[in-house]
Amino acid sequence: MTSTEKASVVVLISGRGSNLQALIDVSLRERQFSIAAVISNHADAYGLKRAKNAGIRAACIDYRNFPDQDSFDDALIENIDSSKPDLLVLAGFMRILTPRFVQHFQGRAINIHPSLLPKYRGLHTHQRVLDAGDKIHGCSVHFVTDELDGGPIIIQSRVPVFANDNEDTLAKRVLKNEHIIYPMVVTWYAQKRLRMRNDQIEFDGKPLTQPLILQDISDAQNPLPT
Numbered sequence: 001m002t003s004t005e006k007a008s009v010v011v012l013i014s015g016r017g018s019n020l021q022a023l024i025d026v027s028l029r030e031r032q033f034s035i036a037a038v039i040s041n042h043a044d045a046y047g048l049k050r051a052k053n054a055g056i057r058a059a060c061i062d063y064r065n066f067p068d069q070d071s072f073d074d075a076l077i078e079n080i081d082s083s084k085p086d087l088l089v090l091a092g093f094m095r096i097l098t099p100r101f102v103q104h105f106q107g108r109a110i111n112i113h114p115s116l117l118p119k120y121r122g123l124h125t126h127q128r129v130l131d132a133g134d135k136i137h138g139c140s141v142h143f144v145t146d147e148l149d150g151g152p153i154i155i156q157s158r159v160p161v162f163a164n165d166n167e168d169t170l171a172k173r174v175l176k177n178e179h180i181i182y183p184m185v186v187t188w189y190a191q192k193r194l195r196m197r198n199d200q201i202e203f204d205g206k207p208l209t210q211p212l213i214l215q216d217i218s219d220a221q222n223p224l225p226t
């Protein structure tokens with residue numbers, strides 16, 4: 001990227017693509033980054049339609065068409081690289097990433113996860129929060145490493161959990177926050193305010209030793225319980 005060019009990102013999805021839509025909207029509104037391609041591992045992912053509607057290159061690489069993980073990885077890496085992105089953005093991409101893949105995009109791949117990591121890595125985070133009786137939940141954006149949902153955390157947004165919440169109401173509250181923080185992080189990366197150096201996050205030129213924390217930025221009417 002030269003100083004006059006916008007940062008370009010490739011987004012990996014597997015389904016609905018609501019985070020992708022939030023990224024598309026902010027990229028069009030604020031023009032800090034452009035989305036060069038959206039790639040899904042499922043042909044019927046609704047996010048592919050969102051990409052096409054926005055005039056973005058949309059591709060599907062279905063792992064069932066490949067004999068093994070290595071050849072799937074090769075095809076995925078090649079397809080991503082053909083867009084020469086500055087940043088790879090995982091937005092609900094439901095595949096375990098191999099060390100080879102992670103290594104290739106080291107320091108320039110981020111993921112969003114619907115929990116306050118390191119709590120609740122993996123799936124079904126909202127139900128697990130309800131089952132545990134937690135009063136606070138949220139979402140995290142982190143750099144991607146070999147460890148599932150385990151890389152250095154950039155930012156977290158916290159939301160309250162109410163007594164009458166169910167999986168759906170809680171998921172919606174968290175998702176509203178995801179749609180705010182993910183485009184925010186991509187914008188920071190595009191503005192070169194955020195980067196990984198020597199396995200350490202740098203934000204505004206200084207090491208980020210703790211994740212940035214936001215409190216339910218989607219809904220001022222629902223403050224966190226004290």
Ligand code: GRF
Nearest residue numbers: 016017018019092112113114
């Ligand atoms: C989001 O909750 C995200 O945090 C998780 O998968 C979900 C994707 O939703 N990784 P969408 O496809 O962006 O609507």
